[in-house]
Amino acid sequence: MGFSRLAAAMTALFASAAACASGDRTFERQVPAQAHGVVDISNVSGKVVVSGSDRPEVSVRAELGEGVERVDVSTDHGRTTIKVVLPHSGHGGDADLHVKIPKDSELTVSAVSADVTTAGVTGVQRLNTVSGDIAAELGGSDLELKSVSGNVKLKGHGQPARLHVSTVSGDVHLEHGAGDLEAGTVSGTLVLSLDSARSVRARSTSGDVHFEGKLARGADFDATSVSGELNVRASAEAGYAYEVSTFSGDISNCFNATPGEHGHMPGHTLQGTRGDGAGHMHLKTMSGDVQLCDRK
Amino acid sequence: MSGTGSADERRVGSLRELSPAVEPPRDLWPQIEARINAERRSAPAAQPRPARARPLPPRWLAAAAVVASVAVGVWIGRSLLPAARPGVQSPISAARATLAGAPTALDVAYVSDRRYQRDRAALMKSLQARLAALPQPARAKVMASLAAMQRAKQDLESALGKDPGNALLQELLVNTYQDEMRVLTDVQASDAGRGI
Numbered sequence: 001m002g003f004s005r006l007a008a009a010m011t012a013l014f015a016s017a018a019a020c021a022s023g024d025r026t027f028e029r030q031v032p033a034q035a036h037g038v039v040d041i042s043n044v045s046g047k048v049v050v051s052g053s054d055r056p057e058v059s060v061r062a063e064l065g066e067g068v069e070r071v072d073v074s075t076d077h078g079r080t081t082i083k084v085v086l087p088h089s090g091h092g093g094d095a096d097l098h099v100k101i102p103k104d105s106e107l108t109v110s111a112v113s114a115d116v117t118t119a120g121v122t123g124v125q126r127l128n129t130v131s132g133d134i135a136a137e138l139g140g141s142d143l144e145l146k147s148v149s150g151n152v153k154l155k156g157h158g159q160p161a162r163l164h165v166s167t168v169s170g171d172v173h174l175e176h177g178a179g180d181l182e183a184g185t186v187s188g189t190l191v192l193s194l195d196s197a198r199s200v201r202a203r204s205t206s207g208d209v210h211f212e213g214k215l216a217r218g219a220d221f222d223a224t225s226v227s228g229e230l231n232v233r234a235s236a237e238a239g240y241a242y243e244v245s246t247f248s249g250d251i252s253n254c255f256n257a258t259p260g261e262h263g264h265m266p267g268h269t270l271q272g273t274r275g276d277g278a279g280h281m282h283l284k285t286m287s288g289d290v291q292l293c294d295r296k
Numbered sequence: 297m298s299g300t301g302s303a304d305e306r307r308v309g310s311l312r313e314l315s316p317a318v319e320p321p322r323d324l325w326p327q328i329e330a331r332i333n334a335e336r337r338s339a340p341a342a343q344p345r346p347a348r349a350r351p352l353p354p355r356w357l358a359a360a361a362v363v364a365s366v367a368v369g370v371w372i373g374r375s376l377l378p379a380a381r382p383g384v385q386s387p388i389s390a391a392r393a394t395l396a397g398a399p400t401a402l403d404v405a406y407v408s409d410r411r412y413q414r415d416r417a418a419l420m421k422s423l424q425a426r427l428a429a430l431p432q433p434a435r436a437k438v439m440a441s442l443a444a445m446q447r448a449k450q451d452l453e454s455a456l457g458k459d460p461g462n463a464l465l466q467e468l469l470v471n472t473y474q475d476e477m478r479v480l481t482d483v484q485a486s487d488a489g490r491g492i
Contacts, residue, residue: 112431112486113431113434130430130431130434130486131430131431131433131434131437146482148430148434148437148438148482148483148486149433149434149437149438149441150434166478166482168437168438168441168479168482168483169437169438169440169441170437184475184478186441186442186444186445186475186479187437187440187441187444203471203475205441205444205445205448205472205475206444206447206448224467224468224471226448226451226452226468226471226472227447227448227451245464246464247455247459247462247464247465248455267462267464284464284467284468285468286448286451286452286455286464286465286468287451
C-alpha cells in the first residue's frame with residue numbers, strides 16, 4: 001500500500017514536471033452570464049469543448065501551449081467573449097479550451113484547425129472551422145455549421161430545428177436530426193439520418209449523399225449531385241411524388257418502377273407517386289447513380 | 297373592394313362570372329377590315345414579295361452561339377482571370393492556373409453578370425495567399441475540392457455541348473458555379489485568426 005502511494009505521488013510529480021518543462025500553462029476563470037445570453041469563442045489551434053449547464057455563469061478552463069499569449073474573457077450586455085490570443089509575430093501554439101455555458105445560450109465558435117465539440121447546449125449554435133473537426137449535439141435549436149476540410153458529426157434527439165451544414169471537403173454524419181435540413185459539400189460525403197424531416201436540401205459536387213429517414217406530411221426533398229451518388233431511403237407519412245433525373249447515371253429503386261428515357265435526348269428519368277403523394281422528392285445528377293427506396 | 301368604389305361595384309375574379317348575354321356596344325370588325333383594305337391598296341402592288349428566308353436549323357444557331365460564347369469567354373479569361381506565370385509553378389499556382397483556365401461556352405453565359413465577374417476575380421486574386429495560409433492537410437483537401445469542381449464544370453460543359461438545351465445539366469452547372477463561389481468565399485474568410 002505504501003509503495004502504491006509513493007508510486008502515485010511520483011507519477012503526479014513527474015506529470016507536473018513534464019507539463020512545466022513543455023511550457024504548458026493552465027488558465028481558469030468564471031464570469032456571471034445570463035441564461036439566454038450570447039457566448040462567442042475563438043481559438044486557432046488545439047480544441048474547444050463546450051458543454052451546457054444549469055449554472056448562470058461561463059466557466060473557462062484552458063491549457064495553453066507554448067506560443068499562446070493569453071486567453072481573454074470579457075462580458076458585456078449579456079455577451080461573453082472568450083478569445084485565445086496569439087502573439088503578433090511568429091506561429092502560435094495550441095490551446096485546449098473547456099468551456100461551460102448556460103445551456104440556453106446562443107453559441108458561436110470560430111476555429112481554424114482546432115477541433116470543436118459541443119454537448120448539452122440547447123440554444124442556437126454557430127460553429128465554424130477551417131480544418132478542425134466538429135462534433136456537436138443538437139439541442140432542438142437551429143444550427144449553422146461551416147467547415148472547409150473538417151469532418152462533421154452531429155447527433156440529435158429527434159427535436160425539429162433548422163440545420164444548415166456546409167463543408168468543402170469534410171464529411172458530414174448526422175444522426176437523429178429532425179426539421180429542416182440544408183446540407184452541402186463539394187467532395188465530402190453526406191450521411192444524413194433524420195427521424196422526421198419537413199424539408200431536406202442536399203447538394204454535392206463529387207461527394208456521395210446517403211439519406212435515411214422519415215419525411216413528414218407534405219415534406220420537400222431535393223438532392224442534387226454532379227458526379228456523386230444519391231442513395232435515398234425515405235419513408236413518408238403520406239407518401240410523396242418523386243422525380244429522378246440523371247444524364248448518364250443509373251437509376252434503381254426498391255419498388256420495381258421502370259426508369260424511362262428522356263425522349264430522343266440522353267438521360268434517364270423515373271417519375272411516380274408513393275402512397276398519397278403528399279410530399280415531393282426531386283433527385284438529380286449528371287453522372288452519379290441514384291438509388292431510391294421508400295422504406296428506411 | 298377598393299375604397300373608391302361604390303357599394304354596387306364588385307371585383308370580377310373570373311371570366312365565368314361575366315354574363316354571356318352582354319353584347320359589345322358595336323361591332324368593330326367592319327371598320328378594321330376597311331382600314332386593312334385601304335392600306336393594301338395604297339401599298340405598291342407591283343413589287344414582288346421577297347422570298348421568305350428559310351429559318352436556320354437550330355443546330356447552326358446553337359453552333360453560332362457556342363462560337364460567339366467561346367470568343368467572349370476567351371476574352372474574359374485573358375482580361376479578368378490571373379494568368380499563370382511562366383516557368384516552374386508551385387502546386388498552389390498550378391491549381392490556381394487550372395482554375396483560371398479558359399472558360400467554355402457556358403461559363404460565359406453565367407459570368408455575364410458584372411458583379412459576379414468582379415467578385416470572382418477578387419476572390420481568385422487572393423486565393424493563392426489564402427491557400428498558403430491554410431494548414432497543409434487542409435490546403436491539400438481544399439485544392440482537391442477545387443479541382444473536383446473544375447472537373448465537374450468541364451464535364452457538365454462537355455455534356456451540354458452535346459445537349460445544349462438540357463435543363464438538368466444547366467441547373468447542375470449553375471449549382472456548381474454557385475458552389476464554387478461559396479467555396480472561394482469560405483476560403484477567403486478563413487483568416488488565420490478568425491476561422492470562417
